[in-house]
Amino acid sequence: MRRDTNHALVASILRGGVGVGGVLLAVGLVIGIAAGDTSAPTLRLVDLFAPGPLHARFELAGILVCGATPGVAVLALIGSLAPQRDWRAVATATAVLAILVVGMILGHV
């Protein structure tokens, strides 16, 4: 048996992700309400820095932070499993991360 030393780090990443993402979502919501802007356009990843409603871009940024958080957590797991020489788990985690990256690329093609 072995104790994973990464649990505290992964928990911090998850809490940090939901915190930062939540703040960005809330800021976007407040900006939209304050400006009386009720538009709800569809946005893609590339629209984050493109001209458009400010509230929607803040909200998209919040969604992206939340969406990236599980991937960052997997990355942290790779970083902590490698020193334990658990290569099977490292390879599995890397493959999971690769699937997420491929999905992001293929989704936007």
Next chain:
Amino acid sequence: MTVGLLALAGLILLGLLSGSLGALVGIGGGVVIVPALTIIFGFDIKTAIAASLVAVVVTSITASGRYVRLGLVNTRLALTLELATALGGLAGGFTGTLVPSSALSVVFGALLVVTGILSLRGRGEHGEYVHTAGVAQAGWETSSPLGGAFWDERTGAMVSYTARRLPLGEGASFVAGLASGLLGIGGGVLKVPAMNLGMDVPVKVAAATSSFMIGVTATAGLSVYLGRGFLHPAVAAPLSLGVLAGALVGARFASSASPRALRSILGVVLVAVAIVMIVRGVG
């Protein structure tokens, strides 16, 4: 598309409700959110699925942060099963953006019937586990065979377990991922029974591990909906903030509420909603 103040308040309320339910009865919000967004708010099901996937990610990272800290998530088991689930999520995401909305409504309705029946039946512990002396900390894991140990508050002892029948778990995980990407749900309703009943993983570890996994799975599906232009951030944002608040409220009352009664109510509601979804899809 526009979202007025009344709809905004409604989305926050919906998120609050699904987030609370998720924390109280251990379901992802998707089975509540997608039907509500299509039936009550009148959104297209693909817009609803994209918004639901964002809410599922938020639910996952909120809940699993706590579970990971408590040592209830078996990260090696999660990664092993997630390989199949993420592939399923990606496949489901691409399929979901291609098939007609009416077909998605029928498939979602069928899934709700299954979920409703599972909720009515409840979820009990399956299998017997070894109470281990001498293991100092929760969160111990073994890589071969996959297993671990966790602190069981109910019995006040450290419990060790070994995951069995991995191919069965991987098969169920792929189907759960497919359902997640296709229908905008977390997939925990399939993964938790597969891990507990099929792989002999204690239900607490199964629920916590599934909670961690659904964030990764939903991200795989979400990336496709985001790329294909189905994501309306102004719909997903109030919903997700509601979910965030609801998860915190639900967790506060989790110990005093009766999960059995809540599950029964949820089961009846889901079956009723399923009938509406199927009728709308066919009609």
